[in-house]
Amino acid sequence: MRIENSATKEEQDVKGIFKKPESESGAAIIEFALGVPFLLIFAMAAMEFGQISAATSAVDNAAHAAARELAVNPGGDASSAKKAAVNAASSFFAENMKIKTDVSDAEREAYTHRIPDSNGSSYTDRESNVSTRKCTATVSVTIQPQTVLGDAIYAAGGFGGGMTIESNAVELKDATVEGGASSW
Numbered sequence: 001m002r003i004e005n006s007a008t009k010e011e012q013d014v015k016g017i018f019k020k021p022e023s024e025s026g027a028a029i030i031e032f033a034l035g036v037p038f039l040l041i042f043a044m045a046a047m048e049f050g051q052i053s054a055a056t057s058a059v060d061n062a063a064h065a066a067a068r069e070l071a072v073n074p075g076g077d078a079s080s081a082k083k084a085a086v087n088a089a090s091s092f093f094a095e096n097m098k099i100k101t102d103v104s105d106a107e108r109e110a111y112t113h114r115i116p117d118s119n120g121s122s123y124t125d126r127e128s129n130v131s132t133r134k135c136t137a138t139v140s141v142t143i144q145p146q147t148v149l150g151d152a153i154y155a156a157g158g159f160g161g162g163m164t165i166e167s168n169a170v171e172l173k174d175a176t177v178e179g180g181a182s183s184w
Helices: 009-017 025-072 078-088 147-158
Strands: 098-103 107-116 123-143 161-174
Touching: 009 025, 025 078, 025 098, 025 123, 025 147, 025 161, 078 098
Parallel strands: none
Antiparallel strands: 098 123, 107 123, 123 161
């Protein structure tokens, strides 16, 4: 006995529209081909911006370490400040680092402080002086692009020879007693 399909031709056409495809292997290849370039661009951008962030942090730490070395150590000079800067920076950036230091002349500043009497009921104002030196360290490093995307970004931004990142740090050194009391 033969069973006939009772669906009309229009019903069969509509069912054909919603029919599952036989194979989806071609769709996966197309999705892969469209997705991979975006993932590569994202990965390259992450590498470039990560390098910039790491260099900025290293240069900033190095500048503060150099200025602190000049201000804190009595014998702090340019060579010890440079050594402190290189030690504070990551080794990846230390090789290409340029370090400039400057210690200003002592600046004298007057101030008034109050000295209490023996029973603490009154105060005597006393003029005094303090002397400080500004210890400045400038650290810079030039970084090169790591990827093809970095080359394009640097070229578009006018950084064809690499991007220079610079940081300045200033510390104050107490110079009140430098040279002994006779210098006042």
